[in-house]
Amino acid sequence: MKTIHLMAAAACVLVLAVWTQSGVHAQQTAAGADGPRFTAANELMRPTDFREWIFVTSGLGMTYNEDVAGAPARVPNFTNVYVNPSSYRSFMKTGQWPEKTMFILEIRASQSEGSINKGGNFQAGLSAIEASVKDSARYPGKWAYFNFGRGTELKDRVVALPTTQNCYACHSANAAVDNTFVQFYPTLLEVAREKGTLRH
Amino acid sequence: MKTIHLMAAAACVLVLAVWTQSGVHAQQTAAGADGPRFTAANELMRPTDFREWIFVTSGLGMTYNEDVAGAPARVPNFTNVYVNPSSYRSFMKTGQWPEKTMFILEIRASQSEGSINKGGNFQAGLSAIEASVKDSARYPGKWAYFNFGRGTELKDRVVALPTTQNCYACHSANAAVDNTFVQFYPTLLEVAREKGTLRH
Numbered sequence: 001m002k003t004i005h006l007m008a009a010a011a012c013v014l015v016l017a018v019w020t021q022s023g024v025h026a027q028q029t030a031a032g033a034d035g036p037r038f039t040a041a042n043e044l045m046r047p048t049d050f051r052e053w054i055f056v057t058s059g060l061g062m063t064y065n066e067d068v069a070g071a072p073a074r075v076p077n078f079t080n081v082y083v084n085p086s087s088y089r090s091f092m093k094t095g096q097w098p099e100k101t102m103f104i105l106e107i108r109a110s111q112s113e114g115s116i117n118k119g120g121n122f123q124a125g126l127s128a129i130e131a132s133v134k135d136s137a138r139y140p141g142k143w144a145y146f147n148f149g150r151g152t153e154l155k156d157r158v159v160a161l162p163t164t165q166n167c168y169a170c171h172s173a174n175a176a177v178d179n180t181f182v183q184f185y186p187t188l189l190e191v192a193r194e195k196g197t198l199r200h
Numbered sequence: 201m202k203t204i205h206l207m208a209a210a211a212c213v214l215v216l217a218v219w220t221q222s223g224v225h226a227q228q229t230a231a232g233a234d235g236p237r238f239t240a241a242n243e244l245m246r247p248t249d250f251r252e253w254i255f256v257t258s259g260l261g262m263t264y265n266e267d268v269a270g271a272p273a274r275v276p277n278f279t280n281v282y283v284n285p286s287s288y289r290s291f292m293k294t295g296q297w298p299e300k301t302m303f304i305l306e307i308r309a310s311q312s313e314g315s316i317n318k319g320g321n322f323q324a325g326l327s328a329i330e331a332s333v334k335d336s337a338r339y340p341g342k343w344a345y346f347n348f349g350r351g352t353e354l355k356d357r358v359v360a361l362p363t364t365q366n367c368y369a370c371h372s373a374n375a376a377v378d379n380t381f382v383q384f385y386p387t388l389l390e391v392a393r394e395k396g397t398l399r400h
Binding site (some may be wrong): 051052066080082085101108115118150155170185186 | 315319
């Protein structure tokens with residue numbers, strides 16, 4: 001009888017342990033474990049699962065520069081924007097980005113004629129992957145920008161681009177919510193309007 | 201002592217019950233609980249969380265019709281395609297779609313000038329939401345197509361479109377993998393090539 005009692009107690013402890021572990025895991029995910037990961041040398045690791053993150057928009061041939069806009073037509077690229085899921089859920093509640101938010105910009109070639117398509121544009125080969133991260137403890141300017149390189153020559157880890165690069169000044173001056181171009185992300189734009197967090 | 205023993209046993213049963221429930225839930229998710237949900241009247245419910253599903257591509261102004269391609273320019277729409285997560289994971293392993301796969305087509309207006317953007321196109325207001333579902337038990341043709349309607353007048357639930365609609369014949373004749381236009385979804389296209397599941 002004592003043996004059975006002990007076995008039951010042991011089984012109970014085991015079940016409790018498994019259950020508690022699952023709870024801890026869920027908490028970690030909610031707190032941003034799906035965001036940026038860095039090496040000891042301050043390099044941002046390229047996430048391999050970003051296509052399972054939350055898609056916020058795609059643009060085609062977007063141009064922030066008057067001169068380029070007036071230049072002869074070139075084949076435009078698609079720009080797909082993804083954000084880590086826990087930060088997306090936080091934004092949907094608050095209209096703001098928590099620390100450890102990470103965006104991926106996936107740049108893809110476009111193609112017009114192919115299969116049964118006769119007009120307009122669909123997505124083709126990978127051109128480049130870029131990223132931005134919000135981490136006030138790590139970056140004096142709060143947000144940092146990263147370039148994982150082109151197509152099939154992607155780097156696994158990179159340090160932040162120098163703060164003299166255009167992306168820093170442009171995001172800081174023109175972004176609708178906290179350095180992010182929410183003005184181009186229609187679902188998030190509605191949320192920011194509701195929560196009153198739009199800068200422009 | 202007997203009371204303590206009984207309380208311990210009761211606690212253990214409770215923990216086991218919670219644990220088993222989580223297990224059952226996880227199994228359901230893996231088996232497609234994130235896919236289509238139907239009413240008793242065979243209407244497909246519009247998922248409210250599809251923007252947290254997996255994004256597979258976005259096109260701009262895609263046109264399958266020669267006549268339309270030659271027609272005067274109109275403002276093109278973006279077409280964002282999402283698939284339920286468990287079916288995506290299954291496809292990444294096999295190059296095939298399991299039963300209860302569901303796609304959402306989110307059609308959005310495009311805009312060219314706005315904020316700092318001077319050229320190209322970014323996404324604007326919601327135009328319409330459409331869907332497709334694979335369910336051999338429910339539909340003789342295996343796949344069915346749905347239209348939740350336009351922009352702010354979306355329906356919560358709809359029956360499948362009649363099989364005389366173009367979408368049925370066009371997907372059946374031209375889709376690269378099992379009625380789905382994987383030829384336009386670059387990440388999935390690579391997987392289908394690897395797994396040898398491309399029809400064209």
